[in-house]
Amino acid sequence: MKKIGVILGAALSLVLLAGCAKLDSATSTVKNAAKSSTSSGYQVTGKAEDSEYQGVVEDGKYLTSKARGVGISQNSDNLLNLKSFESGLTQLSKTKYSTSKYVFREGQLLSSATVEDWLGRKSKSNPNGLNPVNNGQTDADKRNPIYVQQIEEQDYMKEVDGKLQLAGITVGIGMNRKDYYQKEQYGATYTTDISKEKMIAEGQQAAAKVLERLRKTSGVSADTPIIIAMFQQASDDSLVGGSFYQYTYVTSGATINDWTSLDYRSYVFPSTSVSSVPNDNDETSFESFKKQVQNFFPNLAGVTAQAEYKGKALQGMNVNITTQFYSLTEITSFTQYLAQAAKTYLPSGIPIDITVKGTDGTVQSFLARKANATNFYTHVFGSY
Amino acid sequence: MKKIGVILGAALSLVLLAGCAKLDSATSTVKNAAKSSTSSGYQVTGKAEDSEYQGVVEDGKYLTSKARGVGISQNSDNLLNLKSFESGLTQLSKTKYSTSKYVFREGQLLSSATVEDWLGRKSKSNPNGLNPVNNGQTDADKRNPIYVQQIEEQDYMKEVDGKLQLAGITVGIGMNRKDYYQKEQYGATYTTDISKEKMIAEGQQAAAKVLERLRKTSGVSADTPIIIAMFQQASDDSLVGGSFYQYTYVTSGATINDWTSLDYRSYVFPSTSVSSVPNDNDETSFESFKKQVQNFFPNLAGVTAQAEYKGKALQGMNVNITTQFYSLTEITSFTQYLAQAAKTYLPSGIPIDITVKGTDGTVQSFLARKANATNFYTHVFGSY
Numbered sequence: 001m002k003k004i005g006v007i008l009g010a011a012l013s014l015v016l017l018a019g020c021a022k023l024d025s026a027t028s029t030v031k032n033a034a035k036s037s038t039s040s041g042y043q044v045t046g047k048a049e050d051s052e053y054q055g056v057v058e059d060g061k062y063l064t065s066k067a068r069g070v071g072i073s074q075n076s077d078n079l080l081n082l083k084s085f086e087s088g089l090t091q092l093s094k095t096k097y098s099t100s101k102y103v104f105r106e107g108q109l110l111s112s113a114t115v116e117d118w119l120g121r122k123s124k125s126n127p128n129g130l131n132p133v134n135n136g137q138t139d140a141d142k143r144n145p146i147y148v149q150q151i152e153e154q155d156y157m158k159e160v161d162g163k164l165q166l167a168g169i170t171v172g173i174g175m176n177r178k179d180y181y182q183k184e185q186y187g188a189t190y191t192t193d194i195s196k197e198k199m200i201a202e203g204q205q206a207a208a209k210v211l212e213r214l215r216k217t218s219g220v221s222a223d224t225p226i227i228i229a230m231f232q233q234a235s236d237d238s239l240v241g242g243s244f245y246q247y248t249y250v251t252s253g254a255t256i257n258d259w260t261s262l263d264y265r266s267y268v269f270p271s272t273s274v275s276s277v278p279n280d281n282d283e284t285s286f287e288s289f290k291k292q293v294q295n296f297f298p299n300l301a302g303v304t305a306q307a308e309y310k311g312k313a314l315q316g317m318n319v320n321i322t323t324q325f326y327s328l329t330e331i332t333s334f335t336q337y338l339a340q341a342a343k344t345y346l347p348s349g350i351p352i353d354i355t356v357k358g359t360d361g362t363v364q365s366f367l368a369r370k371a372n373a374t375n376f377y378t379h380v381f382g383s384y
Numbered sequence: 385m386k387k388i389g390v391i392l393g394a395a396l397s398l399v400l401l402a403g404c405a406k407l408d409s410a411t412s413t414v415k416n417a418a419k420s421s422t423s424s425g426y427q428v429t430g431k432a433e434d435s436e437y438q439g440v441v442e443d444g445k446y447l448t449s450k451a452r453g454v455g456i457s458q459n460s461d462n463l464l465n466l467k468s469f470e471s472g473l474t475q476l477s478k479t480k481y482s483t484s485k486y487v488f489r490e491g492q493l494l495s496s497a498t499v500e501d502w503l504g505r506k507s508k509s510n511p512n513g514l515n516p517v518n519n520g521q522t523d524a525d526k527r528n529p530i531y532v533q534q535i536e537e538q539d540y541m542k543e544v545d546g547k548l549q550l551a552g553i554t555v556g557i558g559m560n561r562k563d564y565y566q567k568e569q570y571g572a573t574y575t576t577d578i579s580k581e582k583m584i585a586e587g588q589q590a591a592a593k594v595l596e597r598l599r600k601t602s603g604v605s606a607d608t609p610i611i612i613a614m615f616q617q618a619s620d621d622s623l624v625g626g627s628f629y630q631y632t633y634v635t636s637g638a639t640i641n642d643w644t645s646l647d648y649r650s651y652v653f654p655s656t657s658v659s660s661v662p663n664d665n666d667e668t669s670f671e672s673f674k675k676q677v678q679n680f681f682p683n684l685a686g687v688t689a690q691a692e693y694k695g696k697a698l699q700g701m702n703v704n705i706t707t708q709f710y711s712l713t714e715i716t717s718f719t720q721y722l723a724q725a726a727k728t729y730l731p732s733g734i735p736i737d738i739t740v741k742g743t744d745g746t747v748q749s750f751l752a753r754k755a756n757a758t759n760f761y762t763h764v765f766g767s768y
Contacts (some may be wrong), residue, residue, distance in 0.1 A: 045717050046724035048762040050750075055717035062680050062717055069710045083767040086712035106713060154713070238766050268768040296446050306768040317556040318768060326453045326472035329490060329538070333429050333439030333446055340430035355765070363747045365430075368763055377761065378432040379752055381739070382465040383622050384690040384702060 001091055042164050053090070053104035056157065056164065065106035067115045067153070074119065074174070076149035077236040081150075081174065081265050084241025084266065085231050089154055089172045092229050096249060097156040097168045107153030107168070109217050115151050118210070130211075138183045138190075145192040147202040149233050150174035150209070152358075166219055170227040171210055174242065175203045193278045200246070203230045207248065208256055215254040223252040230259075240266035241307050258265075266317070269305035278312040282347055289345035297336060299324045314347055316371075319354040325364060331356070332380050335365040339376040342367065352376075392423040393695065403427035403441045426548050428487055437474070438489035439565045440541065449490035451499045458534035458558070461620040465534075465558065468625025468650065468660065469615050471540055472685075473556045476613050478632055481540040491537030493601050494551070499535050502594070512597075522567045522574075529565075529576040533617050535594070550603055550707070554611040555594055558626070559587045562619050578655070584630070587614045591632065592640055601636040607636040614643075624650035624690050648699070653689035661695040666731055673703075673729035680721060683708045698731055703738040709748060716764050719749040723760040726751065736760075 044054035045062070053163075056063045075082040103358050110118075116130075121144075122129035132144035149373055156168035179192040188232070194202075207228045214220055228348055229247040234240060243264045248256045267277045269286045277283050290303040301323035308315040321338070346352055355366040367376040427441035431664055440447045459466040474488075494502075498512075505528075506513035512533035539551035561583055563576040578586075591612045598604055613631040618624060627648045632640045651661045651668045661667050674687040685707035692699040705722070709715050722738060738751040738760070749764040 031464070045721040047720050048723040048760065052716060052720060055713070055720065057680075057721070060679050061682070062714070062721070063712065064682065065711065071711055080767050083712050087766055090716075091657075092712065104713065106711075152711075251527070292444070295444050296441075298445070298448060308768040316768065318766065327449065327455055327490070327536075328467050329439070329488065329574065330446070330448065331476065332436065332474075333488070335440065336431050337429040337435060337441070337446070339432040353763075353766070366750065366763070379738070379750070382471055382702065383464050384692040384700065 043242065047099075051094075051099060053094075053099050053102065053156075056103060056105040063106055063108070065110050065153075067112045068106070069108055070112050071150060071152055073100075075233075077180070078234060078238060078241070080238065080241035080333075081233050082241075083153065084234070084243065085150065085172055085174055088231065088244045088264070089152065089170055089229060091111065092227060092244065093154060093156060093168070093170045096227060096256055097170075097227065102156040102158055102167060103164060105155040105157050105164075105166075107155055107213065109155070110151070110153045115153075118151055120149060120212075121146075130209060134339050140190055140192045143181070143192060145179035147176055147179075147194065147196055147199065148173060148206050149163060149176045149230075166224060168225045168227070169214065171214065171227065172229045172231055173203060173206055173210065174231045175199045175206075178231050180236060200230075204256070204259070206339050211250060211256060212254045225252075226250045228256070234266070237268065239268045239304075242266075243308075263311045265309050267307050267309060269307060278309050279306065279314060282307070282314050285345055285347055288317060289341060292341050292345065293321065293338065296334065297330070314350055316351045316352070317335065317346065319346075320357070321354065322357045322359065322361075324359045328380075328382070331364045335367065335378050335380050338367055339378050342369070342376060343374070389748070392635070424746065431483075433485060435478075437478075437486065437710065439539075440487060440489040447490055447492070449537070450492050450517050451494055451496045452490070454496050454734045455497050455534060455536055455751045459617075460619060462622060462623065462625070463627035465617050466625070468618070468627065469534065469536065469556055469558055472615065473536065473554055473613060473659045476611060476628065477538060477540060477554045480609065480611060481554075486540040486542055486551060487548060489539040489541050489550075490615070491539055491549070493539070493598065493603060494535070494537045500536075502535055503532060505530070514593060521551060524574055524576045527565070527576060528593060529560065529563035529578055530580065531560055531563075531583065532557060532590050533560045534761070550608060553598065553604065555598065556613045556628075557590055558593065558615045558617050559583045559590075560617050562617075564620060583616065584614075588640070588643070588765065595634060595747045596638045596641060609636075610634045612640070618650070622682050623688075626650075627692075647695045649693050651691050651693060653691060653701075661691065662693050663698060666691070666698050669729055669731055673725060677705060677722065678730065680718065681707055681714070692722075692725055698734050700735045702738070703730075703736065704741070706745075708743045712764075715748045719751065719762050719764050721750070723762050724761060725752055726753070727758070737758065 043057035045057055071082050087136050088152045095325060117126055117128045118130050120126045120129040121131045122133050130148045131146050135144050137143040152172045152259045154170040155166055157164040158167035177194050179194060180189050182189060211228060214226060227247055227249050229244050231244050232242045234242040243266055244262045246259045246261050248259050250256060266277060271277045271283055286305060294301050301321055303321050305317050305319040307317045335356065342354060349371060352369050355363060356365040358364050363381060365380040369376045369377050409719040428438035431438045431624060440482055453465050501512045502514050503511055504510045506517050514532045515530050519528050521527040536556045538554040539547045539550055540550040542551035561578050562760060563578060564573050566573060595610060595612060598610060611631055611633050613628050615628050618626040618627045627650055628646045630643045630645050632643050634640060653658060655661045655667055670689060677687050678685050685705055686707050689701050689703040691701045719740065733755060736753050736754045740749040742748050747765060751760040751762045755761045
């Protein structure tokens, strides 16, 4: 196997002189073989961790998506959906495209215009719309809702003859369980509920069309592997993002033969009467932690968390703590205390992030522990 | 030497049952010797790093300062002064009170009322005021300015017979080079400038009084070591905090025999015509880094930094980067890129923090490197 050249975008001038040069092996597992003899060369971001993809850089600039920004407008009412969507897409891609062999490229096949057309309703002027025609109804149960809410493409590249070539595609399709709409401009917002069965059926139909169209796209060959992952959008008032419920991995051809189910879901701690987490033990752990933390200062701290579950198994937790601090020494002591309390009370064996904010919303300190680690990394944000 | 019991505040219930028990040796160098035979016991925060002090916890609660919050009101116009002040006090204390033998306690000797009296002007009703009497003048050059702007006490404890005893005190005194005042309530703000010589002279007089009064304070013995550290407040419009310019270390008695000069100062990058950093090489490094970073995305990134110097030697840097992101993958790629670019372009051998924010001010990722490290720790703030 040819190894892939590692070039810092930051070192473009060097690169132009020396062709494809390896500047930093310590942080990179993708090594250079295309010595300075090749004049083509390409650049990647480098990577800070082996578990992350390097990203494609062109002429010292990051190669942004051809549909850049479309995701934000698609998720403008709940940006948490976008983070969950993109994070999940990358995680899923890692199961098929190894971070040591593949380089990540922001989607270059589908343009903003294409994605926007696909997300629109089917009509005479938009024959490619994946959503149903407007039937003129405005009643929640009679109108045709928007099923397909967002689409994002990710490209995965491999080196062939000193150049990066497309070696895998991942497309995420975000599906609505609730479609929000107005009967008149600036009017009240109404909701059409979509059943899970309907969402899945509509999603599979949309995925079939997306696969077919992708195969016909210039640059995509008949045997470029394509992952299509189906995401259920969280509602606009959700404090966590949505989650992926199934995916298909098509190594060649334009037909989807099977779907693999995914059982991920995000929850909020503390749980409420309408939303309880799948595992009572985790809730007990979190409540103990919260109680200890809230007891620490005379002024009460707000303690909440986002968590991801696979079935009943906790996968990770982001804890948010907000309290009023009166000095840097209080922040430092609180952070040290949290490192101990989190270790004692929060579940082990999963990645945990803890972000500590002052009452003005400024991040004051931060703790993180990886799944396989014992102690928390701590950092207090200082100032000179 | 008796070793000190380590107890997590978080595990109070255990402590009450078992007396003084060691729960976690991995994160602690202060060890337990006072076995379960002693019924007194005390609690500390535990510590995440050996270079930090543990803090005193009482009944599961952090023991906050008796003058809690006074620092914030003293620095309400530039809170950067407060962070610089407290951070510097702790750093200076470490040179005399080792983090492995001493435990940090928020000041318990001086109350809010005492500190506020001392910071006031001397008058019939406030004979202890460290600032001069009001002479009735309102002209900037004729009035008596406020020289002493803030005072903070830190206590350093050692174990004696299973209990924590006061073993060292650090007092910081913040002095003005500019005194801001109003001639009438809600009126315009005027400024009295204070020369460096005058600030030093007034500071030393105030320090002498503070030392004398501390020695007479209940709980302080004739031979409790006392550090008094003098801090020059930064002006209200400064983008960095002030800095310590001298200190004295009085091991016993109520007389200050000598002062040790400190040559620390904080600067902002990029430097401007009115404020240039002491070392041109650092400026060149920063500008190269900035240029690379700004080239990375099509949308321009804001890149600034705070830095601390000792004379002409850079001691540390906090870099702030703000840019608009359109996806989580952009944030991840940008962060990886920064880890490489910072390693290539920014000065080595000093601690560097880099905080990356979106245009809405939300922290999106964070990188840090300790003085002796080669690579940056990176963290992207995710969401479930």
